[in-house]
Amino acid sequence: MKDAADVAEDVTNSKPLEIAARAGFAVSGLLHFLIGLVAIRLAMGGKGQADVSGAVEELAVQPAGPLLLWTAFAACVALAIWQTSDAIFDFNHLPTKKKVGKKLKAALQAVVYAAFALTLASVATGAGSNNRESTSDMTVNLMKAPGGVALLVIIGAAVAVTGIIYGIRGFKKSFIKNLRMPSQPQARTAVTVIGMVGYIAKGFALLLVGLLIIIATVTAHPEESTGLDGSLKALREQPFGVYLLAAVGIGLICYGIYMAVRARLAKM
Template identity: 70%
Template sequence: MRQAADAAENATNSRTLELLARAGFAASGILHLLVGAIAIRLATGGTGNADFSGAVAELASQPAGPFLLWASFAACAALALWQTSDAIFDYNRLPTKEKAGKKAKAAAQALVFAGLALTLMSFARGTGSGVDNQQAASDLTASVMKAPGGVALLVLLGVGIAVTGVVYGIRGLRKSFEKHLTMPASPTSRKAVTVLGMTGYVAKGIVLLLTGLLIAVAALSAHPEESTGLDGGLRALRDQPFGVYLLAAVGAGLICYGAYMIVRARLARMTQ
């Protein structure tokens, strides 16, 4: 068993997988760029679905759509596998509390990138759809609410996503994301990376906070139609006073986050 575990660890730490995993950061960055662009389009009166399904649909509509989808799928799947390896094999020499936190974070990241990979694969196979994602989110919420303990589960999920949003915002303001990067030597480049990271993390934090609150409120009020996912959260922001400007600002922030993730593909410290 020990030999099998060592072989699996060596395989997941290979240079080839590392390069693909780095490409996963870039693929995620491109999707965030597209979500941000769609958000700005909504703020200016345009149409679109400002979530990852909508972003993948936009990617699929490009001339090289099938290639981009499969390449992005492979990159995100590799990053999910890399994070899974971190959750299983890494951090074992750390104190118990710190080890548990880092392993949990790696596992959560693995789930996020696995979800992106599955979305990309569904579009690449022609079974995905970027249409009516708000309704799909509402229907899923309604189904979960009917299950035993479903309301409590949704509240916990919503609170968890909202708290994650707050953590993202704090991480951006404190610049704590920098410890995961090998920062460039040039002061100008370092400042650019820092500004992109700060702006991007705060914007993503706002989006996650809105999404989580919508899920929790929908569960507590027994109105599943209020749980409308990322796209619904951004549209809800647009409906607030000065919402058009707020939505455009968040969209610009998501574009910054996307640019940061593309930079992270090059600068990330893959072993902590």
């Protein structure tokens, strides 16, 4: 059993998988960049779906769309495997509390990139669905289940807290510890500024999603729980919402650029 585990660890830490996993960060950056563009389009009165599904749909209509989708799918699968490997094999030298936190973070990241991969594969195979409706349907089904209301409130709170954590990382610049920063002062400043703006914007967007889930659950209006796309469109309807939405869009574009930079500079 130990020999099998050692072989699995060696494979998941191989150079080819590392290169593919780094490409996964770039894919995440591209998706966030596209979500940001859609958000700005919505702020200007246009149409679109400002979430991962919408970004993947935008990618699908580009020249060589199927090739782009399957390449992005492979990169996200590789990064999900890499993060799973970190959750299983890494951080064992750390104190228990820190080790558990690091492993849990890696496991959650693996789930996120696996979800990206599933969305990419779904659109590539023509099985994509309306994410807004599926989110509302999931909320309805959970509210009907025993303990479902409490679970939804917990999920909403978890998403909101995650948003706050992202915002704090942006303000404190703690994301820098995950990078091998460039030696040039101008490049270091650029990476830091883009990362700060991106993390704060993503944190704000996640906070909105979490609060909307909680509000929709508490007021028994599951149709209002519509994920990131619905949250950003709800923001647009608020006073000065158009400007806030445009700012979030710019911030998500910055986060996308940061993730593309992370593909090159990340400590793996």
